[in-house]
Amino acid sequence: MRSNRVGLKLGLVIISVFLIVILFLGFAIDRMFTNFYSAEMRRETEEITSHFTVMANAADTTSEQTMMTFAEFSNVSIFNILESGSVTLHSGVHDSTDRTFIRASDLKKIFSGEKVSLLYEDPSGNRYFVSGQPITAGGVITSALYVMSSTEQMEQSLSGVRNLLILSGTGAFLLALGITWIIAQVLSRPLLQMQKATRKIARGELETRLEIKSKDEIGSLADAINDLAIDLQHYRDTRQELFSNISHELRTPITYLEGYSKVVKDKLYETEEEKDRYLDIIYQEAVRLQHLVDDLFDMAKMEEGKISLVFERIDLSELVEQAVRKVELKAKDKSLRLTNSQSGKASLVHADGKRMEQIVLNLLENAIRYTEQGGIDVHLVYTSKRVTLIVEDTGIGIPEEELPYIFERFYRVEKSRSRQFGGTGLGLSIVKKLVEVQGGELQVSSKLGEGTRFEIQFVLLPDNGEGRT
Ligand SMILES: Nc1ncnc2c1ncn2[C@@H]1O[C@H](COP(=O)(O)OP(=O)(O)OP(=O)(O)O)[C@@H](O)[C@H]1O
Ligand SMILES: [Mg+2]
Numbered sequence: 001m002r003s004n005r006v007g008l009k010l011g012l013v014i015i016s017v018f019l020i021v022i023l024f025l026g027f028a029i030d031r032m033f034t035n036f037y038s039a040e041m042r043r044e045t046e047e048i049t050s051h052f053t054v055m056a057n058a059a060d061t062t063s064e065q066t067m068m069t070f071a072e073f074s075n076v077s078i079f080n081i082l083e084s085g086s087v088t089l090h091s092g093v094h095d096s097t098d099r100t101f102i103r104a105s106d107l108k109k110i111f112s113g114e115k116v117s118l119l120y121e122d123p124s125g126n127r128y129f130v131s132g133q134p135i136t137a138g139g140v141i142t143s144a145l146y147v148m149s150s151t152e153q154m155e156q157s158l159s160g161v162r163n164l165l166i167l168s169g170t171g172a173f174l175l176a177l178g179i180t181w182i183i184a185q186v187l188s189r190p191l192l193q194m195q196k197a198t199r200k201i202a203r204g205e206l207e208t209r210l211e212i213k214s215k216d217e218i219g220s221l222a223d224a225i226n227d228l229a230i231d232l233q234h235y236r237d238t239r240q241e242l243f244s245n246i247s248h249e250l251r252t253p254i255t256y257l258e259g260y261s262k263v264v265k266d267k268l269y270e271t272e273e274e275k276d277r278y279l280d281i282i283y284q285e286a287v288r289l290q291h292l293v294d295d296l297f298d299m300a301k302m303e304e305g306k307i308s309l310v311f312e313r314i315d316l317s318e319l320v321e322q323a324v325r326k327v328e329l330k331a332k333d334k335s336l337r338l339t340n341s342q343s344g345k346a347s348l349v350h351a352d353g354k355r356m357e358q359i360v361l362n363l364l365e366n367a368i369r370y371t372e373q374g375g376i377d378v379h380l381v382y383t384s385k386r387v388t389l390i391v392e393d394t395g396i397g398i399p400e401e402e403l404p405y406i407f408e409r410f411y412r413v414e415k416s417r418s419r420q421f422g423g424t425g426l427g428l429s430i431v432k433k434l435v436e437v438q439g440g441e442l443q444v445s446s447k448l449g450e451g452t453r454f455e456i457q458f459v460l461l462p463d464n465g466e467g468r469t
Contacts (some may be wrong), residue, residue, distance in 0.1 A: 006191060007184030014180045022173060026165050033161045037154045040436040041129050042117060048074060049115075049131040054147060056080070056135040064089065071147075077128075077361055079146040080135070083111055094148050098122055101130050102146065110144040112136045120148070127151040131231040185260040190218050194225055201225070206233040229413040245410040249292055249424050260285075299409065302433045307354040309437060313461060317346050317380055319353065323360040324378055330368050337375025338368075344382030353439045359434050362427045363391040363454050369421050370452070371395030387460055392453040398446040406444070407432040 055063050055070070068091045071078045081102060090096040101120040110115055110132050115454060117131040128148040134141040190212045200208040204227055206247025212222035217310045262268075269275040301307045324340045331338040367376040374394025381388045399415050405411045409424040435442045435456055446452040 004132065005188075007181075007188035011180045011184045014183075015177060018176045018180075019173065021419075024188065026169050026430075029165055030162060032156075034158060036182065037158060041149065041151065041154050042131075045076070045129040045147055045149040046115070046117060046133075048076060048132045048149070049145060049252050051359040052078060052147060053133045053135050053145050056143075057137065067091070075150070076150040079148075081107065081144045081146065083141075083143070085106070088143065092148065093150075094122070094128070101128075101148070106132055107144055111141050115351070127155070145151045162447060187218075189223065190214070197229075201229050201232065206236060242409065244460060246296060248412070250289070253289045253292070256285040257282055292424055292426070295424070295430060298430055299426060299433075302430070302437075307433075307437060309349055309355060311352055311379075313348045314351045314353050314356055315346070316349055316351075316389065316458070317342055319356055319391065320360055320378060320380060323357055323364060326361065327364045327368060328366070331376065334368060334372070336368060336371055336373075338378075339375070340378045342380040342382070344380075344387075346380075346382050348388070349458045350461050351385060351440075351458065355434045355438065359431050359456065360391075360431055362431045363456075366427060367391055367395065367452070367454075370424065374451070384459070385460055386457055388455055388457045390453060390455050392451065394451040397448040398444075398449050399448050400446070402446060403446060407442075 007273060052067055052070070055067050060434055067078065069091070069129070070093075071091045072147045077094035078089065079087055079102070080089035080094075081087055085102075085107070087096065087099075099206075100122075101118065106116045106118075111134065112189065113134055115131070115133045119127065121127045121128045130146060130148050132144055132146045135145050178309040190210075193212065195209060197208050197210050209226050212219055260282050264275060264278050264282070266301055269278060298307070300304055321340060324338060330336060364376065364378070371393045372395065376391065376393045379390040379392070381390065381396040402413050406413065407428050410431045411429075412425040438458070440456050440458045443457075444452065
């Protein structure tokens with residue numbers, strides 16, 4: 001039953017409230033009917049008594065006879081009592097010897113002109129409404145007339161009403177019990193499903209999804225659990241992919257290092273030049289390994305959000321100029337044109353100088369690496385609020401359908417390019433992250449076989465005269 005706790009609690013509360021309401025309502029209805037019937041009977045008995053006293057006032061024998069008949073007919077007992085206490089007339093079913101209902105104090109009241117009425121239970125348990133009124137003859141009270149009306153019929157009616165109340169109360173209670181049970185089931189079933197699903201997800205079954213379609217809080221909780229599972233699944237998948245990518249990227253240069261150092265060690269070369277070429281490969285691969293490890297380290301830090309930035313006022317023109325100078329030699333080696341220009345009034349940006357240089361160098365290196373003829377044009381455009389750095393090349397370009405992916409870790413356009421150009425696919429993912437953390441925007445457009453254009457935008461610091469023109 002533990003699994004159905006919420007339903008049970010809810011059911012108990014509803015049923016208790018319902019029970020209390022039903023009991024109070026039943027009691028109130030019962031009281032209402034009892035009071036109504038009693039008042040009605042009292043009024044009737046008093047009315048009959050009044051009739052009798054009027055008849056008795058006529059004080060002839062025929063009226064006595066009529067009274068007896070009338071008493072029988074209206075199913076009441078009557079007693080005519082003198083002030084002395086002796087009964088002069090009696091009729092009806094009530095045992096005439098039982099007169100305990102006639103009290104001296106009541107008689108006194110009647111003989112002084114008042115009316116009395118009371119509820120009386122005889123020794124055998126029958127109950128009566130008793131009404132006593134004075135009979136007058138010639139302005140003098142001659143006797144007291146008591147009329148006793150049995151409450152039996154009224155009690156029968158009342159017990160009928162009570163039976164009906166109990167029956168309908170029980171029916172309503174059973175109905176409420178059923179409805180409560182259904183509601184509890186409806187409410188607790190999705191909760192149980194969610195509990196099971198989250199346990200499964202915790203165990204690593206990340207394909208688990210909930211099929212709860214309701215639009216209420218329960219539905220949105222289920223949606224949140226589904227989203228969590230999707231995120232975890234994505235995280236697990238990308239992490240696995242990342243590890244396999246990392247080990248693959250590390251394995252390649254290590255194989256080269258192993259192979260070529262063995263060749264050199266075992267003196268398997270024929271000329272000194274050949275040996276130098278092998279040593280050069282070993283050196284290149286070591287450098288590449290170094291780069292890869294640096295990139296991985298940067299990436300790990302950025303993933304954890306632990307990258308520490310030193311923000312300062314940066315003159316982007318100067319920074320770009322230095323970066324261009326650094327890659328000049330590489331461009332020259334490939335006989336590529338490399339130009340650097342600027343337009344607008346230069347101003348400062350708020351950024352981390354080292355990271356900014358890393359961004360620019362990455363873009364420049366890519367441009368040189370993926371360009372075989374033509375060249376690279378670097379352009380800085382200053383507007384009043386922003387500065388845009390454009391790095392445009394006339395290289396091999398990137399197919400349009402691959403553009404959305406080039407910022408993903410280890411993503412390379414056509415895997416064969418890597419062997420040819422030697423990249424690992426980490427550069428742009430780092431560039432993107434670095435641009436984001438410094439509040440910039442990054443855009444790329446490219447045409448296969450014609451060239452690629454990267455644009456990054458940063459907000460300028462408010463001009464306070466320190467900027468260069
Ligand atoms: N200027 C460009 N022209 C053509 N293709 C490009 C250019 N820049 C990037 N690419 C493509 O996008 C891919 C991802 O670039 P990214 O800089 O992330 O990796 P990489 O240059 O291969 O390796 P890394 O920069 O980590 O050494 C590259 O492999 C390349 O195919
Ligand atoms: Mg690159």
